Amino acid sequence: xxxxxxxxxxxxxxxxxxxxxxxxxxxxxxxxxxxxxxxxxxxxxxxxxxxxxxxxxxxxxxxxxxxxxxxxxxxxxxxxxxxxxxxxxxxxxxxxxxxxxxxxxxxxxxxxxxxxxxxxxxxxxxxxxxxxxxxxxxxxxxxxxxxxxxxxxxxxxxx
Numbered sequence: 001x002x003x004x005x006x007x008x009x010x011x012x013x014x015x016x017x018x019x020x021x022x023x024x025x026x027x028x029x030x031x032x033x034x035x036x037x038x039x040x041x042x043x044x045x046x047x048x049x050x051x052x053x054x055x056x057x058x059x060x061x062x063x064x065x066x067x068x069x070x071x072x073x074x075x076x077x078x079x080x081x082x083x084x085x086x087x088x089x090x091x092x093x094x095x096x097x098x099x100x101x102x103x104x105x106x107x108x109x110x111x112x113x114x115x116x117x118x119x120x121x122x123x124x125x126x127x128x129x130x131x132x133x134x135x136x137x138x139x140x141x142x143x144x145x146x147x148x149x150x151x152x153x154x155x156x157x158x159x
Contacts, residue, residue, distance in 0.1 A: 002023060006096075007042070008096045008097075013096070017111065018118075019038075022036065022038055029122065037092070038092050040094050041094070046098070059095055062098075062117040062121045062124075063093045065125075067089060068125075092125065094114060094118070094121065100113075112153065123143065
């Protein structure tokens with residue numbers, strides 16, 4: 001199940017399409033029975049959230065708040081799957097304002113940038129990181145794999 005919330009007033013989002021994308025991403029990472037929360041907010045709210053949660057007084061594009069302890073959570077959850085009514089991975093919060101700017105920078109559709117940010121946020125929920133070069137390479141490879149799984153063209157070459 002996907003819990004969706006659009007807290008922006010100036011951006012109309014196709015929540016049904018975003019829910020489908022999130023559902024497909026969960027299936028692509030082997031978590032089709034899991035649940036996540038997906039919120040869309042503006043830059044001001046994202047700046048507050050980033051300051052409160054990470055001590056960084058600036059906006060960002062996506063934040064993830066995992067509820068499961070990785071990597072052990074995946075193996076434990078498999079054995080408890082028959083007993084747990086819901087396996088909540090965590091929360092992904094996306095700044096739509098940032099997504100609009102980034103989509104323009106990449107000459108991409110807003111929906112594509114939101115999907116890319118969902119991928120990035122989901123990988124953080126699953127324990128991926130990009131602080132060190134080796135982690136970054138691994139995470140970017142997984143981002144591209146997931147993009148391919150959901151039919152997302154990847155125009156986000158870095159270099």
